[in-house]
Amino acid sequence: MSNLTKMQFPEGYQCQYKETVMRLANMIGRKKEGVQPGGEGSYQWDDPEYVCLEAGITDEMAEVGLCLGSFQKKTAAQVAEMMGKPEEYCREVLMDLAVYGACKVGTLNGEDVFWTETWIPGHMEMIVNNPNNIKKYPIVAYAMEAYGRVRGGGSVGSFPVGVGLMRVIPIESAIDGDSRKADYEEISKYVEENTVFCVSDCSCRTDREVMGEGCGHLKEDMCIQMGTAAEYYIRTGRARQITKEEVYEILKRAEENGLMHEIPNIDGSGKTHAICNCCGCGCLSMRTATMFKNVDMIRSNYVAKVDAKKCTACGQCVENCPVNALRLGQKLCSSEPVVEDITTTVTPRDEEWPEEKWTPEYRTSRENVVDSGTSPCKTNCPAHIGIQGYIKLASQGKYQEALDLIRKENPLPAVCGRICNRRCEQACTRGQIDQAVAIDDIKKFIAQQELDPQKRVIPKKRHDYHDKKIAIVGSGPAGLSCAYFLALDGYTITVFEKEECLGGMLTLGIPSFRLEKDVVDAEIEIIRGMGVEFRTGVEVGKDITLDQLRAEGYDAFYVAIGAQGGRKLGVEGEEAEGIYSGIEFLRGINAGNRPSLRGKTIVIGGGNVAIDVARSAVRCDSGEVSMYCLESRDIMPASEEEILEAQEEGVRLNNGWGPKRILTENGRVKAVEFKKCLSVFDEQHRFSPKYDEDDCVVVEADQVIVTIGQSIQWGGLLEGADVEFNRNMTVIADAFTYQSGQADIFVGGDCYSGPKFAIDAIAAGKQGAISIHRFVHPGQSLVLGRDRRIYRELNKDAVLVDDYDHTPRQKPDTIKEASSDRFHDNRGILDEQQIQKETARCLGCGVTKVDEYMCVGCGQCTTKCKFDAIHLERKYDAEGVEFTQMPPVVFRHVMKRKEKIARKKEEQLAQKEER
Known part of the structure; x- marks a missing residue:
């Protein structure tokens, strides 16, 4: 037996052997009557079902619980009569069991009645949802986590669509326009049919937190109980009572924060007693799909469909999909094969599903992109902004929505619109045809509204921590x-x-x-x-x-x-008067202390900061500004655009020279002697410059500004x-x-x-x-359930573009009425007409792909799409059944599945023999 199929105990924990408690566990689990506790046909002493009871229940309590039977509501008087013990004693013990979570309590005809239900959804959540249990008996969290993992493999493929113990319910806005929807698929139906509500901590996230495996989705105020379940939770101190209006607020907040809805599916079609707001990375029910690929057991009747013409591969649906059923792919035609369909084809529906096919690492193996890649702009942007998406929104005049999309990754869009090094543009597929889309200029236009205090929008807070x-x-x-x-x-x-x-x-x-x-x-x-x-x-x-x-x-x-801080050259004469650090030079200028440079200025360095220093020196009236750097022109670290701007302003560029010494006179710089740099990097591309010490030049200088790095x-x-x-x-x-x-x-x-x-x-x-x-939140892992945001770009060399907008790249005008201050930014901004032209140049490289088997039909993707590009379509027509009616339904499905597996094996054998 592998570690996946047995319960994991905290170090040093020892279970006690309580035979009557084991009999109670066997009764709840519907084991055959009379089996020997811990023997054949019984749960074992290290099984989660026993452990979750053993932690806080004595044999004396279990003896009373055994009188309840399964799903049989009994009064304390009835139990007392069965046991021959005082009614008050039985009532007290039954209430202790109910508070612990080993039975439920409600009222029937004015009397308290007690009964047992299923493990999940049922007793395990009830036990974990009692905060006192978690404090006293944290082992119960380990037991609940283990239950689905230990038993999950045995249920793979056994449940037809609609008949699982838990079921996804679509976000209602995602199916509002569907005339085929059934009322049991509307979450509001369940809310409106009830009058008593409460909210409790999420039991799944509680488990994860106790085990130190939280995913960052916190447990508080997540699970909503209704009707008699709410009465039980309120009465036993598990939850706080809320109004119907608060229910809808919690549901809305959950949807906004990327969560989905599930309901216990054991009360019969169109009936439930709770609504869970789940994430795919913490929910133990969703693990059925993500780890075991047993999606049919929990899915709704819907699957997501993408309208490729409308999709912009912004990534919002992909990153918010709870089960990683969406990936970014390629929309453009290609001369080589690309991934068109990602739907899982090898499934438990007609395959045996041993442990080798499970995905226990699903909480760290999320993938955002298909193997053949997606939009180069999003891939190469360090923040992976949905560039294709905000370009489309800008083309539609939806500038605030475009800004909102940018801000999901970058809270400084106006800044970046002016200084970004534009890796997105360097990678842009359009650059293969003529010139890259002016992505940064588009962003600059979108973000310009933030400069007007009257138009600024303060983002809404998602939580209150x-x-x-x-x-x-x-x-x-x-x-x-x-x-x-x-x-x-x-x-x-x-x-x-x-x-x-x-x-x-x-x-x-x-x-x-x-x-x-x-x-x-x-x-x-x-x-x-x-x-x-x-x-x-x-x-x-x-x-x-x-x-x-x-x-x-x-x-x-x-x-x-x-x-x-700046860095020193480490050469003779560096301490002379007239030698400046480039960083300090710029700092002084920005603080309002602009020096008046006279004569010849040498700037040593070849990066963007060196370019800034050289251009600033020009503006400080230096008669001549020359740059010297180790790198050849083609490998200079400074951006091409800034190099050209510096040259246009009169900066002289001298490549392939490194400083040998500073020549001085009376303690002041007089000149710099440079030596020829033969190479900058070694074979491993490590900085290791090689020089020709005999090939030197001496360059006169009145001041030298050193910009060779930062400290x-x-x-x-x-x-x-x-x-x-x-x-x-x-x-x-x-x-x-x-x-x-x-x-x-x-x-x-x-x-x-x-x-x-x-x-x-x-x-x-x-x-x-x-x-x-x-x-800062206890029990949360820094890595589990976290998107590593690994992107890969499509092969631009294989892209086939037959039809595209031939408009040339738009360029903003220089501001003619700019300030006489030479340090003023006189670069203009595209106007609205230019924005329309430039956004039309985008080729729309990427698109979202759907794995229709893995999609559980929650609708979360539809709430994040700003382009009406993804919808839910009804693919199945299945509804739930009451728990006691499940066995025959499941049995028939299991028999049919066995037939499919056998038939498929025969077909595969026949094909093998033909070959």
Whole structure:
């Protein structure tokens, strides 16, 4: 027996052998009467059914419970008569059993009656849903988790559609227009037929939390009970009573947050006593589909269908699908085979389903893209923004919706519209034909509305976790992104910034002719409007320590201080007067201290910061600005566009030279001697420059600005913390979760990755927020049920495009009435007519594909689509039956399945013999 098919016990736990309790377990499980406890035909002592009772029930309690029978409602007086014991004693024990969850209590004709039901849905949830049980007997959570895993393999393929113990009910808005729907498929029917409601913690998520395997979907206020079930839950302290209006609010909030609905399916067609709001990564019922591929046991009558013409592969449906039944694929024709249909064809319907076919790793193996790939723009964007989607929304004039879609991944779209390095455009399929779509210019246009305070929209909060305090150190793009996504969930956020201004290197490290500071301020104001507190002029590690912040109640820290220092050349003469750090040079300019440069300026370095420095030097009246870098022109790290802009402004570019020494006179720089660089990287592409020491030039200079990299200035921030560093002083942390060696410290941005681009930091900030959300809530795993967001692009070389809009790429005009200040950004923005033309140039590379077998028909995908591109269609016509009527239905289905399996084996054997 493998570990998958037996219960896992916490280390050191020992079950007690209680024979009467085992008999009670056998009775609830409908084992044959009279079997020896623990013997043949009985549950075993380490089976979850026994363990969940043994934890909190004595043999004396079990003796009373045995008088109830299964689904037989009895009064305390009847039990007392059967046992020959006082009625008050029996009533007290029965109530103890009911409070524990080993039986139910309700009223019939004015009298309390008690009865037992099924394990799931039934006693196991009831036992776990009692908070006192979890505190006293956490083993019951392990037992409930084990039940479906241990018994699940035996049920694979046995239940026809509609007859499982639990069943998915579509989100009602997804089937509103379907004339074929039945009333039992409408969730409102179940709500309207009841008058008593309560809400409790989710038992599945409670199990996961106790075991330290939570998926980040929290347990509170999730499961709704109705009617007599609600009366039982309220009476036994498992839940709080709510109104019908609150029921609908909970259902709506669940749908908005990517959850689906399931109901216990044992009360008969059109009847149920509860509504569960489930996620595919935590729900034990959904594990039936995801781990065992036993989808028929829980599916609704519906499956998702995609209208490929309308689909933009934005990814919202894919990322919110609870069972990973949707993947992004390719819409364009190709000269090579591509994945067209992802529907699972090998299924338990006509195949035997041994353990080798199970997927126990389903909580970490989620896939978003088919093997042949999808849109290159979404793939290559570090934040994986739904670019194709917001371009389509912009083409329809739905600018706010387009902005909302961008903000799902990037809370600084106006900033990125001006400074992003445009990896999406570099990968754009349209670039294979003529020029890439002007994606960044489109984003810039969409985000422009945020600059107007009257048009700004403060995002709605998804949750209220204000009781958790998070400190973010650094207000650059990573810190701001982390703050934004945590604020969406209602956390109490404080951002500490050692400078007097916010924005980090966005404000102090990028010149205004590329990024005006009012753009940064506008996007920060949105984050401030979400409730984030900013404290400037506070250096953590100097003015206040992490330990002091912990004492103030901060639960976690996100460290994103950037790489705010420069690097030295390490050559003779470097300390001479007239030698400047490029980072400090830009910082001074952005702080309003613009130097007046005279004569010849040499800028050493070949990256984007060096370009910014050179262009800034031109604006500071330097008579001549020359750049020298190790790299040849074709491998310069600076972007092509910025290199050309620098050259247009008069910057002279000198490739393949490295500084040998600084020549000085009276302590001031006079010239720089450069040596020829033969190669920059070794065979493993590691930085290892090789020079010709005999090939040198001497270049006169009045000032030299060194921009060869950035350093991280930690100060006392992490003193005493259990944090390790790499050789370049970046923090060593988990590459997926960003958790450092000290559990409550997470890192992101340049202080983790080294100098990169703003969009990289923004993407890291969101992932940091996800990790912190999981960390601050007990029992949540940082990785289980988490999307690793692995994307792959389609093969552009194989794409066949016969028909496309031939409009050339649109370019914004330079602002003619720009300020006389040469540091003003005079780059214009596309107008609305240009937006219509440019968005029409998008080829619409990607599309969503549906695995119709794995789709459970929950409808969550339809609520996330802004393009009316995905709908539910009724494929089955099945309804539930009462629990006591299930055995014959299941038996007939099992017989038919056996026939199918035998027939398929015969056909396969015949085909093999023919070959």
